[in-house]
Amino acid sequence: MQSTSGYHSRWIWVVYLCLFVIAVPWYWPADSRQILFGFPLWVVVSIATSFVISCYTAWLFLTRWPEDSEEEGE
Amino acid sequence: MTDSVPFGTGGLVFIGVYLLSLIGIGWLGKRASREKSLRDFYLGGKGVGFLVLWLTLFATQYSGNTIIGFTGKSARIGFAWITAVQFMIAIVISYQLFAPRLHQLAKKHGFITPTDYLNHRFRSRALNLLGTAIMVAALGNFFLAQLTAMGRAVEGLTTYDAEQAFAYGVIGLAAIMLIYELLGGFRAVAWTDVIQGSVLALGFVILLVLIFQQFGSPGETTRKLLEHSPEKALPPEGQLLRQWINFLLLFGFAGALYPQAIQRIYAAKSSGALRKGLAAMSFMPLCATLVAILVGVAVAAHLPDQLDGANSDTALTVMLRQVAAESWFGGLLVLLILAAIIGAIMSTGDSALLSISSMLTKDIYQGVISPDASQKQLTLVGKGVSIVLVFGLTWLTIYLDQLEGEITLVQLLGMKFDMLIQLAPAFMIGIHWKGMKPLPTLLGMAVGLVFSLSFFWVPPEGAGFLSTLKTSGFNPGLYGLLLNLVISVGGSWLLPKQEIVE
Known part of the structure; x- marks a missing residue:
């Protein structure tokens, strides 16, 4: 297994976990009525974090795709 | 027919030309076909490059459900x-978790169906059969849903008798689909996806505008919602929040295991095309799904009285009817959106x-x-299977539409994600961990499947443990997956190491 490419590194998934913990609106008070750009604030935060997740995912695909290897004799 | 958006001859001619162009592409x-082989028919031979791959991934994954179903759902919640x-x-x-390695293996060993990977990895006939059965069942239900959506789209388009419009819509569109598919196989499907994907993308842009x-402004929408339906604008909690997480896990894993998606991993010409295609796909939810959600929310805020409580799938139709009534240009835009919907479906x-046909033929x-x-x-044989499938499932779709009640088997097959997710250990863990063994994997898959499906008969009002699980907000498939993992991973770890015979 390569160490500088591929998706086995636990740090990749730790970052994902942190991002999803922010993106899922579990921590907002039930009556949160703050508005930002015309949308409920929790919606803006959720969507903005989703965008960050998308960027992170795209970056991972483009930079960490494992090179074709002959590691297995299959 | 208050739900219809009637079109003049011009509109129907436009749709007609659009549909005929699909047959042209099939031809x-x-x-372009090089040889009469399964590889050529089901994967397009050497495969497709980045742009075609991206558009076929997009058009395949985003169905009519994204535009119609999701707008309805967001209008409701x-x-x-x-x-x-x-x-x-x-x-x-x-x-x-599995695409890079799977693509590499597929190119090296010439995989055509997902079961080809299972066979290569586990060499177990029983596992092959179970895997194929799960995928065919899940996909069969999925295809049935697309046929039903086709009928509904035509039903909404015309002012004819609903049942007749539905039946003709299903038959007509299914026939066109069958023709271009028989002609050109995967190439026809992928190239028509380029057109349909582009029209779909255009549809989302128009919807957003x-x-x-x-x-x-969004501020108006939010203000109105907070006024008359605050639960639709406030943060979700309790059951709704658990379901949020449930869907993330269930669809996140099971959605990646759709056979036609796995075959697109195989069909990528190169790893470069695949990685770029997947990178592009990372952004599609924000461009497409989000737009559908905003439509539903806006309709719920501004036109709540027009939403039919029993069937808020008409949330989109409510908005389109309003737009079409304003001007001829509005009518044109609605026509484009309807073309996008038909294309998406x-x-x-x-x-x-194509995927079901490949599995039945090869596996x-x-x-x-x-x-x-x-x-x-x-x-x-593959072409014959496609013909039988279309005839059979078209008949079933029309029959089910005219039926008063529901058929248990069909409802059972509606648990397609709960079924598909049982393949996750074999594909996502088995592809990396050599220690994963055939027998525990097979057992895990079978137990997970049976356990998940058995929930169909568990009464939600019961006092038992299973009833609690059923109403927990988490899908049975996730609980089944837990069992599945314990057996497949635990069992593989505990069993003595086997010699791998090549």
Whole structure:
């Protein structure tokens, strides 16, 4: 297994976990009525974090795709 | 018919030309065919490059359900449906777990169906059969849903008797799909996806513009919602929140395991095309799913009285009717959106059809019945299977529409994600961990499947443990997956190491 490419590194998934913990609106008070750009604030935060997740995912695909290897004799 | 958006002759001619162009592409696909082989028919030979791959992934994954179903859902529960944006991204993330290695193996060993990988990895006939059965069942239900959506789209388009319009719509669109698919196989499907994907993308852009044009600023929408339906604008909690997480996990894993998606991993010409295609797909939920959600929320805020409580799938129709009534240009835009919807449904349906056909032909016919059949024979069988499938399922779709009640088997097959997710350990863990063994994997898959499906009969009001699980907000498939993992991973770890015989 390569160490500088591929998706086995636990740090990749730790970052994902942190991002999803922010993106899922579990921590907002039930009556949160703050508005930002015309949308409920929790919606803006959720969507903005989703965008960050998308960027992170795209970056991972483009930079960490494992090179074709002959590691297995299959 | 208050739900219809009637069109003049011009509109129907436009749709007619659009549909005929798909057959034209099917014919082009036939001409590009190199040989009569399963590889050529089901994967387009050497495969497709980045742009075609991206558009076929997009058009295949985003069905009529995204435009019609999601707008309806967000009209019902409001902003809480933003979970859909996240689970669509989660599906793309799941590909990191197995796509690179699977693509490499597929190119090296010439995989055509997902079961080809299972066979290569585990060498267990029982596992092959179970895997194929799960995928065919899940995809069969999925294809049925696309056919039903086709009928509904035509039903809404015309002012004819609903049942008749539905039946003719299903038959007509299914026939066109079958023709271009028989002609050009995967090439026809992928190339028509380029057109349908582009029209779909255009449809979402138009929808986005229309939201602002029809309903004004988002602030107005939010204010109105907080006024008359605050639960649609406030943060989700309790059951709704658990469901958010449930969908992330269930769809995130199961959505990546759709056979036609796995076959697109195989069909990528190179790893470069695949990685770029998947990178592009990471952004599609924000461009497409989010737009659908905003439409539903806007309609719920501004036109709540027009939403039919029993069937809020008409949330989109409510908005489109309003736009079409304003001006001829509005009518043109609505026509484009309807073309996009039909395209979305057909592009999803044709991949499902091709995929089921490939599995029945390669994994069942060649795998079990006639292992020595030639490629030419198999291709013919494949086409025959497609014809039987379309005839059979079209009939079933029309029959079910006219039925008063529901058929248990059909409802059972509606648990397609709960079924598909049982394949996750085999594909996502088995592809990396050599220690994963056939017998525990097979057992885990079977137990997970049976356990999940058995929930169908568990009463939600009961006092038992299973009833509690059923109403927990988490799908049975996730509980089944837990069992599945314990057996497949635990069992593989505990069993003595086997010699791998090549």
